[in-house]
Amino acid sequence: MSNESTTITRSVLRHLDADALTAAARRESRSRQWHLPPTSVYRWWARRTETVTGAIIDAVATDSPKGDRLLIADPFAGGGVIALAALLRGHRIYAQDVNPWAACSLGTMLRLPAPSELDAAADRLYEANAHHLASAYSTTLADGTPAAVCNTLRVATGSCPQCQATLRLFPAALVSLTKRVDRGGDTGFLACPAGHVQLGTATKRSVCTTCGCYIRPSARYTARRIVKCALCHWSGKLTELATDTGFKWEVVLVERNSSGSSPGKRNREIGPPTQAELTAADDENWHPTRQLPAIAAGMETTTLVTCGMRHWHQIYPDRQRVILEALLRSCPAAADGDPHILRALETAVIGAAEMAGFLSRWDPRYLKAYEAVANHRFNFTTLATEPNVWGAFGAGRGTVERRLAHMAKASTWLEEQIGRPLVVEGPRPAEVRRSAMPGMVDARVVIGGSQRLTVPAASFDAVVTDPPYHDDVQYAELSDIFRAWAGGPTGSLSGDIIVNRHTDGTDTVAYRQLLTEVFLEARRALRPGGHLILSFANRHPDAWIALFDALQGAGYQAAGYAVVHSENETDHAKAGRRACTLDILIDLVLRQVDVEQFRPERPPATIEEEYCYRVGEFALRIGRLGEEWAKDFTRAIQQSSFLGEDFRKEPEAGAICLDRRQNSGA
Ligand SMILES: C[S@@+](CC[C@H](N)C(=O)[O-])C[C@H]1O[C@@H](n2cnc3c(N)ncnc32)[C@H](O)[C@@H]1O
Ligand SMILES: [Zn+2]
Ligand SMILES: [Zn+2]
Known part of the structure; x- marks a missing residue:
C-alpha cells in the first residue's frame, strides 16, 4: 500500500470546504465591486466568484510539487476573475478569450494607470x-x-x-416617483390608460384631470x-x-x-x-x-x-x-x-x-x-x-x-494587493508564434479561439476555467453593444463556442467538437500530472453530455467533483424559474493515471444540490463513459425534481430553455 500512495493521483477538490465556500461565495456575489473592484472596469456576464476560483487555485498549489509560483491558464477568460484570483495569490496567468472586448478589456484591467x-x-x-x-x-x-x-x-x-x-x-401607470420609495416617496408622475401624465399619489386610485378616466397606480x-x-x-x-x-x-x-x-x-x-x-x-x-x-x-x-x-x-x-x-x-x-x-x-x-x-x-x-x-x-x-x-x-x-472613478479605485486596490505594477504581455492575437512566457511576465492575454494556445507544450501547471454555457449566455451578441463602438467587427466570432439557434446553426454537435479541440490543446499545453479544473452549470442534459464527451474525447478522466454556490440568487428574472445557483466543479487529469476519486461527503441538502450530485456522479465516469451513457444520463437527471417538467418531454437538442423567452417582457 505505501508504494501505491506515491503513484495514485488524488483530486485537488478534497482541499475545498464546499459549505464554507458557498457561504463566502454568496457574500461575494452580493457585493462584487467591493470584493473584487477591478471587475468594475468592464462588463462581462455571469462572472464566477473569486472566492471559489481562488480556493481552487490554492488547492492546486497545495498539491504542487513545484513550489509556490504556478503558471495557471484560463482558455475562456471572459470577465477575468480567474486571472485576478491567480495574480492575487502571486501566481502567473495565461488568459485567452475569443471575444476581443473581453480580452482587450482584461488587458486594460490588469494594467490600469496610477x-x-x-x-x-x-x-x-x-x-x-x-x-x-x-x-x-x-x-x-x-x-x-x-x-x-x-x-x-x-x-x-x-x-x-x-x-x-x-x-x-x-x-x-407609475412613470416615476419624485422621491425614492425607500426614502418615503409616495407621490409621483402617473399615466392614465390614454397616456396623459400627471403628478399625483402613487398609493391609491386617482382620476385623470385630462380625460376623467381612473388611474390605478399598480396598472x-x-x-x-x-x-x-x-x-x-x-x-x-x-x-x-x-x-x-x-x-x-x-x-x-x-x-x-x-x-x-x-x-x-x-x-x-x-x-x-x-x-x-x-x-x-x-x-x-x-x-x-x-x-x-x-x-x-x-x-x-x-x-x-x-x-x-x-x-x-x-x-x-x-x-x-x-x-x-x-x-x-x-x-x-x-x-x-x-x-x-x-x-x-x-x-x-x-x-x-x-x-x-x-x-x-x-x-x-x-x-x-x-x-x-x-x-x-x-x-x-x-x-x-x-x-x-x-x-x-x-x-x-x-x-x-x-x-473612471471606479477605475482609479481598482487601480489603487490592485496595487495594494500585489504591491507592484503587473508585467502584462498582450493582448496579442492567438495566431502569433508560440513562445514560452518569460519568468518575469505575470500575465499573458491573448485574443482568439483557444483551439490554439500560444505556449509550447507542457507549459501550464494547471488549467482553471469556466467553459461557455451551451446556449445560456450569448456573449458575442451581448458584447456587440461595446464592439460596435470599439470599431472592430461585430456579429458572430470565428471559433466561438456557443449554441445559438438563430445564427449560423451552431448546434450541440459543433459545440462539443469545438470544446474537444480546446481541451485537446489544453492537454498539449498542460505539464505532465497537471489538472484541468472547470466549473459549469446547466439545466439541459445535452449541455452536460457535450461537455463530458468533449473531455473524454480529449483524453481526460475525472478525479473528482464538488458542488458550490455560483451566481447571485437575488437575480430577479431568474426567481421562480429555477435558475442554477450552484456550480459543479470537476477536476480532471490525463487518462492512464491511477486516480482516487473525490465526491462530496455529505448528502445533498436541496433539490438543486441533489440534481448536481446526480450530474456529478456521471462526471466521475469521464474517461470510461460507455456507448449508451448519454441515454442513462438523460434518464437519470430527468428524474430530478429540480428540472421540473421542463425537459421531461423533449430532451433532444433544440428544446433548450424554452421558458427563457417569457422573461423578456417590456
Ligand atoms: C463562461 S464564460 C467565462 C467566464 C469567466 N470565467 C468569468 O468569470 O468571467 C466563457 C467564455 O468563453 C469564451 N469563449 C467562447 N468560445 C471560446 C473559444 N473558442 N476560445 C476562447 N474563448 C472562448 C466566451 O467569450 C466567454 O467569455
Ligand atoms: Zn385607436
Ligand atoms: Zn387621461
Missing part, C-alpha cells in the same frame, strides 16, 4: 468636452439654481392601426407586450406599432441635479421637460457622424430587430451619440501619448454605451437607470431613459465619470 494619472486624464477629457456637455445637459432647477440634466425619460409612441390616434405606450399597460388603444379599443402586439426605423419617442420627464449645500450632497428634481430641455433633447439639434454596424439578428438581438432597431446607433438618441462620439474622439489627446491611459479612457467611454437611451429602463420606484442588457438579455422597454453620458454632479449610474 490613480493620479487617471484623475488628471479624466479632467482633460472633461475639459475638452465641457462645451458640448454644457449644451447637452445644462439646465436649472425650478428655483433657478444651475443644474444638469441627469436622466431624460422618453415614452415610445405609435399610431393606432385602427383610429390613427398617437398612442403613448407607457408600460405601467400595467403593456403586459405580455399587448397594447390597447383607449379611444377605439383596438388591441394588438406592441411590435405592430414599430415603424421601419423603430418607435417614435417623446420626452415625458427629466431628472435634474444640482450640487447641494455640502460636499457630496446633491439636490434632485424630477418633472416635465422645460422648452429649453426639450430643445436640448431633440434629435434635430444633434448631428452624429458615425454609423454603427447593423445588428445581426441572433437569440438576444432579435428583440431589438423586431422593434425596428436595425443598426447599433439606433438604440441611442442623437444627443447621446454625439456626446459618446465626442468623448471617444478626445481620448487620444486626453491620454497625452500614454497607451495605457488611452485604453482606460476608451474602455470607460465605450462602457458607458451600455446605458443606451432607447433601451435603458427607468426604475420608477428607486429612480435609477438600468443597463440595456439585464439578466443576460437585451431589454426593450417603452419607457426608456437617456442618462447624462458624463454624469451630473456625481449622480447617475454607469456614467463615464463614475467609471
Whole structure:
C-alpha cells in the first residue's frame, strides 16, 4: 500500500470546504465591486466568484510539487476573475478569450494607470468636452439654481392601426416617483390608460384631470407586450406599432441635479421637460457622424430587430451619440501619448454605451437607470431613459465619470494587493508564434479561439476555467453593444463556442467538437500530472453530455467533483424559474493515471444540490463513459425534481430553455 500512495493521483477538490465556500461565495456575489473592484472596469456576464476560483487555485498549489509560483491558464477568460484570483495569490496567468472586448478589456484591467494619472486624464477629457456637455445637459432647477440634466425619460409612441390616434405606450401607470420609495416617496408622475401624465399619489386610485378616466397606480399597460388603444379599443402586439426605423419617442420627464449645500450632497428634481430641455433633447439639434454596424439578428438581438432597431446607433438618441462620439474622439489627446491611459479612457467611454437611451429602463420606484442588457438579455422597454453620458454632479449610474472613478479605485486596490505594477504581455492575437512566457511576465492575454494556445507544450501547471454555457449566455451578441463602438467587427466570432439557434446553426454537435479541440490543446499545453479544473452549470442534459464527451474525447478522466454556490440568487428574472445557483466543479487529469476519486461527503441538502450530485456522479465516469451513457444520463437527471417538467418531454437538442423567452417582457 505505501508504494501505491506515491503513484495514485488524488483530486485537488478534497482541499475545498464546499459549505464554507458557498457561504463566502454568496457574500461575494452580493457585493462584487467591493470584493473584487477591478471587475468594475468592464462588463462581462455571469462572472464566477473569486472566492471559489481562488480556493481552487490554492488547492492546486497545495498539491504542487513545484513550489509556490504556478503558471495557471484560463482558455475562456471572459470577465477575468480567474486571472485576478491567480495574480492575487502571486501566481502567473495565461488568459485567452475569443471575444476581443473581453480580452482587450482584461488587458486594460490588469494594467490600469496610477490613480493620479487617471484623475488628471479624466479632467482633460472633461475639459475638452465641457462645451458640448454644457449644451447637452445644462439646465436649472425650478428655483433657478444651475443644474444638469441627469436622466431624460422618453415614452415610445405609435399610431393606432385602427383610429390613427398617437398612442403613448407607457408600460405601467407609475412613470416615476419624485422621491425614492425607500426614502418615503409616495407621490409621483402617473399615466392614465390614454397616456396623459400627471403628478399625483402613487398609493391609491386617482382620476385623470385630462380625460376623467381612473388611474390605478399598480396598472400595467403593456403586459405580455399587448397594447390597447383607449379611444377605439383596438388591441394588438406592441411590435405592430414599430415603424421601419423603430418607435417614435417623446420626452415625458427629466431628472435634474444640482450640487447641494455640502460636499457630496446633491439636490434632485424630477418633472416635465422645460422648452429649453426639450430643445436640448431633440434629435434635430444633434448631428452624429458615425454609423454603427447593423445588428445581426441572433437569440438576444432579435428583440431589438423586431422593434425596428436595425443598426447599433439606433438604440441611442442623437444627443447621446454625439456626446459618446465626442468623448471617444478626445481620448487620444486626453491620454497625452500614454497607451495605457488611452485604453482606460476608451474602455470607460465605450462602457458607458451600455446605458443606451432607447433601451435603458427607468426604475420608477428607486429612480435609477438600468443597463440595456439585464439578466443576460437585451431589454426593450417603452419607457426608456437617456442618462447624462458624463454624469451630473456625481449622480447617475454607469456614467463615464463614475467609471473612471471606479477605475482609479481598482487601480489603487490592485496595487495594494500585489504591491507592484503587473508585467502584462498582450493582448496579442492567438495566431502569433508560440513562445514560452518569460519568468518575469505575470500575465499573458491573448485574443482568439483557444483551439490554439500560444505556449509550447507542457507549459501550464494547471488549467482553471469556466467553459461557455451551451446556449445560456450569448456573449458575442451581448458584447456587440461595446464592439460596435470599439470599431472592430461585430456579429458572430470565428471559433466561438456557443449554441445559438438563430445564427449560423451552431448546434450541440459543433459545440462539443469545438470544446474537444480546446481541451485537446489544453492537454498539449498542460505539464505532465497537471489538472484541468472547470466549473459549469446547466439545466439541459445535452449541455452536460457535450461537455463530458468533449473531455473524454480529449483524453481526460475525472478525479473528482464538488458542488458550490455560483451566481447571485437575488437575480430577479431568474426567481421562480429555477435558475442554477450552484456550480459543479470537476477536476480532471490525463487518462492512464491511477486516480482516487473525490465526491462530496455529505448528502445533498436541496433539490438543486441533489440534481448536481446526480450530474456529478456521471462526471466521475469521464474517461470510461460507455456507448449508451448519454441515454442513462438523460434518464437519470430527468428524474430530478429540480428540472421540473421542463425537459421531461423533449430532451433532444433544440428544446433548450424554452421558458427563457417569457422573461423578456417590456
Ligand atoms: C463562461 S464564460 C467565462 C467566464 C469567466 N470565467 C468569468 O468569470 O468571467 C466563457 C467564455 O468563453 C469564451 N469563449 C467562447 N468560445 C471560446 C473559444 N473558442 N476560445 C476562447 N474563448 C472562448 C466566451 O467569450 C466567454 O467569455
Ligand atoms: Zn385607436
Ligand atoms: Zn387621461
